[in-house]
Amino acid sequence: MTGRGDITAATTPAVSPGLGADDLRTLYRYMLLQRQAEDRIVKLYRQGAVVGACFTGYGHEAIAVGAAYALGPHDVVSTLHRDLGARLVLGMPLRYYFANFLGRAGSPTRGREGNLHIGGLGPRILLHIDHIGASIPVAAGAALGFAVRQEPRVVMAFFGEGTLATGEFHEGANLAAVLRLPLVLVCWNNQFAYSTPVEREVVGPLVDRMAGYGIASCAVDGNDVLAVYDAARRAVDRAREGQGPSFLECRTMRIRGHSEADDASYVPQALIDEWRRRDPVERFDQRLIETQALTAEQAADLRAAVLAEVDDAQAWAEASPAPDPSELGRGVYCEDRPWP
Amino acid sequence: MAVMTYLEAIADGLRLAMRADPAVILLGEDVAAYGGAFKLTKGFLEEFGPRRVIDTPISEAGIVGAGIGAALVGLRPVAEMQFADFISNAFNQIVNVAATSAYRAGGCVPLVIRAPCGAGTHGGPFHSQSVEAYFFHTPGVKIVLPATPADAKGLLLSAIADPNPVLYLEHKALYRSQRGPVDEGLAFVPLGKAEVRRPGRDVTVVTYGMMVHRCLEAAEAAAQEAVQAEVIDLRTLLPLDLDTLAESIARTSRVLIVHEDRLRGGIGAEIAAYVGEHLFKVLDAPICRVGAPDSPVPYAPSLEAAYLPSVDRIRRAIVDLARW
Structure with missing residues (x-):
């Protein structure tokens, strides 16, 4: 993680405990990066350059960035298709994002996967698991690994509210609770799982369900990056201190379709309009300017710098070749290596 | 040891x-x-x-x-x-x-x-x-x-x-x-290597698991009828040691595949397909299989015994194949 800044700096009023002005600008930059990269990828999809399905985390930036920013330098994440910002916070080059969407040889999956199905990047970004319920036991297992080795490391898993309807979520959450594993469950409750509203997935508030697991939980405004950060920070601290798993319900709204092929006509327009007014990136932009953490000029400069980063990442990906068909059967197994 | x-x-x-x-x-x-x-x-x-x-x-x-x-x-x-x-x-x-x-x-x-x-x-x-x-x-x-x-x-x-x-x-x-x-200590047995449990010149019997022992017994019984079966224990099912199978079948020209699992869609079906595609020219008889029928595994001893390939069924299959 970079850009933590000096939290003792007195020149800027602290907006959030533990965060200085540098942190706030860094959070904002990651959110902008996710937003602008995804805007660009949607354009490429509409041009036909991105094949298959196209998913974004539009409106989820505060959750992805705010929660991941609460992690320490050795903690790991389990991330999904709406969590580009979290991967960026943990150091994934933006170039990989474009290369993976474009199915290029230079992507970390070498074209074997699309979208943001990127994982296994170094030791901190776990395997992407698209059957989302299945990602929870795996995240719990990574936390188990840290517990076995008595390393003070934490795993943070991101997922949507529909995941709570799956059996594997239950098995993973229950296991984490029983074994008191250092796991932070970050749920983006964006109110719709594809076309199914949350009340057809589970009955009652999500946070209430966690009491049954013996998992500490709280609900936060998922469009407020500092609220997400604060809640995540407390959960990460609890996990690191051996107090077991926590669950954050980050309330937001999926203001686009499930994928870009989905017009989301099943969502009432008033609901979309209401949540568009709470856009997490614009809200944070205004807040930084109001609190003088950022001048309007600095914000404009930052947006220009981020745009240049997006241009560079796209150009790099486009320069990468398509995978050669001879690659097809390679890499199904890992190569043997000496043991013990 | x-x-x-x-x-x-x-x-x-x-x-x-x-x-x-x-x-x-x-x-x-x-x-x-x-x-x-x-x-x-x-x-x-x-x-x-x-x-x-x-x-x-x-x-x-x-x-x-x-x-x-x-x-x-x-x-x-x-x-x-x-x-x-x-x-x-x-x-x-x-x-x-x-x-x-x-x-x-x-x-x-x-x-x-x-x-x-x-x-x-x-x-x-x-x-x-x-x-x-x-x-x-x-x-x-x-x-x-x-x-x-x-x-x-x-x-x-x-x-x-x-x-x-x-x-x-x-x-x-x-x-x-x-x-x-x-063997004592870290006595590794490599993955992907089959083992010839009993040498024989007339029929290659490919099997694994519990059926290895029934096949060995059946092979001894078949020997009483002057049929010498070679019994190969696959040990690893994925990846399959096709080289060891091919070497044996090239010598015997006859192959019987035996497993406890159901025949339909079982490991033996893939082995049969492989032999048919790649070893057809060395075969002197049809590829034969013995395995379980298409039912769940039953409880009662009489039913369970009927479900599992018996030593006698395997012996008959070996002898029939040798005489085909």
């Missing part, structure tokens, strides 16, 4: 692996305090402690998923399914997560899933299944099924050493019925 039962040999391999590498952990239902449903891990909790020998809730997907996660951060977990029949609960974790991890550039998953399999112990439909064929179709996993104590130990060690997910299917009817010599 020590003489051990099949079960003792598995426990010996597991214990030595855990002594050799603190990254090897054991997780499953009733494996720690109770010592396992078959008492295979008795004493492990006392020797290795609760951080490495972990009792889990009843949750096969949770157990395998946790094994995958722990493997991704550097451990070498051995996850136990209390019975192989329960592995269907973890199908998604194995097929979609563990098996695809390497290919999707998600990293290596050095996970062993131990699963007591097979019929012959009157376990009925939920405690007798052969599960290998469900996973044989899946690239990215390896599958072993030892027949002898020495292989039980050696293949387990190789499974733990392997950087890929390995389904280690242990036949529970062999746990205490098979005793044999077992």
Whole structure:
């Protein structure tokens, strides 16, 4: 993680405990990066350059960035298709994002996967698991690994509210609770799982369900990056201190379709309009300017710098070749290596 | 060299692996305090402690998923399914997560899933299944099924050493019925290598697991009728050691495939297809198979005995094939 800044700096009023002005600008930059990269990828999809399905985390930036920013330098994440910002916070080059969407040889999956199905990047970004319920036991297992080795490391898993309807979520959450594993469950409750509203997935508030697991939980405004950060920070601290798993319900709204092929006509327009007014990136932009953490000029400069980063990442990906068909059967197994 | 039962040999391999590498952990239902449903891990909790020998809730997907996660951060977990029949609960974790991890550039998953399999112990439909064929179709996993104590130990060690997910299917009817010599120490048996258990010139019998012993018995009986069968124990089902099969079949020109699992869609169907496609010119007779019928595994001893390929059925198949 970079850009933590000096939290003792007195020149800027602290907006959030533990965060200085540098942190706030860094959070904002990651959110902008996710937003602008995804805007660009949607354009490429509409041009036909991105094949298959196209998913974004539009409106989820505060959750992805705010929660991941609460992690320490050795903690790991389990991330999904709406969590580009979290991967960026943990150091994934933006170039990989474009290369993976474009199915290029230079992507970390070498074209074997699309979208943001990127994982296994170094030791901190776990395997992407698209059957989302299945990602929870795996995240719990990574936390188990840290517990076995008595390393003070934490795993943070991101997922949507529909995941709570799956059996594997239950098995993973229950296991984490029983074994008191250092796991932070970050749920983006964006109110719709594809076309199914949350009340057809589970009955009652999500946070209430966690009491049954013996998992500490709280609900936060998922469009407020500092609220997400604060809640995540407390959960990460609890996990690191051996107090077991926590669950954050980050309330937001999926203001686009499930994928870009989905017009989301099943969502009432008033609901979309209401949540568009709470856009997490614009809200944070205004807040930084109001609190003088950022001048309007600095914000404009930052947006220009981020745009240049997006241009560079796209150009790099486009320069990468398509995978050669001879690659097809390679890499199904890992190569043997000496043991013990 | 020590003489051990099949079960003792598995426990010996597991214990030595855990002594050799603190990254090897054991997780499953009733494996720690109770010592396992078959008492295979008795004493492990006392020797290795609760951080490495972990009792889990009843949750096969949770157990395998946790094994995958722990493997991704550097451990070498051995996850136990209390019975192989329960592995269907973890199908998604194995097929979609563990098996695809390497290919999707998600990293290596050095996970062993131990699963007591097979019929012959009157376990009925939920405690007798052969599960290998469900996973044989899946690239990215390896599958072993030892027949002898020495292989039980050696293949387990190789499974733990392997950087890929390995389904280690242990036949529970062999746990205490098979005793044999077992090398001391880390006596690896390589994955992907079949073993000729009995040489013969007339018929190649390809088999694995509990059927190895029935095939050897059947081969002795066939010898009374002047038919010499070569019995090959596959030991590893994925990847298959096709070279050893091809070498034998080229000599005998006849092949009988025997397995405890159902014939339809079983390992034998793939072997038959391979032989038909690649060894047709050396064959002097049709490819033959003996296996279980298309039914669940029944409970009553009379039904279970009828379900499993018997020594006599195998003997007749060997002799008929030799005389074809």
